[in-house]
Amino acid sequence: MFQLTNKTAVVTGGGSGIGKAVCLLFAQRGASVKVVDVNKEAANTTVAEINASGGMAEAIAINVVNQEEVVSAYQAIEKIDILVNSAGISHIGTLETTDAADFDRVYSVNVKGVYNSMYAAIPLMKKNGGGVILNLASIASSVGIPDRFAYSMSKGAVLAMTLSVAKDYVKHNIRCNCISPARVHTPFVDGFLAKNYPGKEAEMFAKLSQTQPIGRMAKPEEIAALILYLCSDEAAFITGCDYPIDGGFIKLNN
Template identity: 80%
Template sequence: MFSLKNKNAIITGAGSGIGKATAMAFGKSGAHVFVVDLNKDAAETTVNEIKQNGGNATALVVNVTAQAEVVQAFQQVARIDILVNSAGVSHIGKLETTTPDDLDRIYNVNVKGVYNCMFGAIASMKKNGGVILNLASIASSVGIPDRFAYSMSKGAVLAMTLSVAKDYVKEGIRCNCISPARVHTPFVDGFLAKNYPGNEAEMFEKLSQTQPIGRMAKPEEIANLILYLCSDEAGFITGCDYPIDGGFIKLNN
């Protein structure tokens, strides 16, 4: 089950975190993984690890905010079967502490970047069908303190997902998104080190406990859901958002 043999999969932000875990899972499942990241060294590291595990992968150094660059890179892939939009950035702040520059930075990566990558893949998918999986967030559905710009961007990802699913369902293209709660990635460690030096362990535990299940997700757990939704076994699923949140949305009442 969940074999991706003979499928070409583009995964953005695959140099670290959820994107890397997804690339590793796809490589083990037989896909030719096109590892997209702005950081060349990170992309090549992921490619090397996939190959060391017997998989097939290619690095594509791409700035997802630049549509022409995305289109040119994606044209190197003969047939795009799967696109996973994992590249994203975060921002801490409420409305009055979010500057225009903050908003533009979040929009350019989290909204325009997803748009650019779907735009770059859709022509290929219209020929043979395909699957698009976008990374939304629990912030798409519920209010999160001090996440004004980030929540805006992930709400847009959810809306774009539904729109694309509707517009291309007759052409054999499925489009879904997932909404994780907190995931223990290098970003979390960096955030804690920068903002809570000396108190990292205490704050890590506090953030972990915001999920009713009592911990953060592992990137590999998120990747497993992505693998399923991009596999043929999920062929009847489109236009859906899947929370993977340790009970955050339904149990935090």
């Protein structure tokens, strides 16, 4: 089950975190993986790990904010069976502490970047008889999170775009779903704690972990496993859905 043999998968943000975990797992299951990341070195590192394990991968260093770059890169791939939009950035702040530049920066990556990626991939999927799109939303698109105004805005947009695309392209055999993770232990989390809580990293890590009823953060590999299922043929009856993967955060924090 869950084999991706002879499928080509494009994963944005594939150089680190959840995106990297998805790339590694997809390659293990037989997919030819296109590792898309703005950081060329990070993308190459993911590709090297895949190749060393006998998998197939190629690094594509582009900025998802730039539609021309994305369209050109995807057209060169020609056949895209699976698209995972994992590239994203975060921002800390309420509406009043989020200035226009911060708002635009989050929007450009988290919203426009997802739009650009789907804009470039869908015509290829239609041409080839269908495909699967998986977007990374967040628990912030379903519940209120303190000090995450711009981030919540962007992930709410991802959820809405997912539903719209699922509706518009179901007759083209294109499935589109999203998942909503809670906190995931990625290098971003470690960097955030080191920057904002120097000397108190362990204390704050434990505090953040305990905000999830299950008592810990998710591992990137756990998120990748759900993504694998939703992008596999075994999930062929699933489209237009959002799947929380949150350690009980949404339903059990009361």
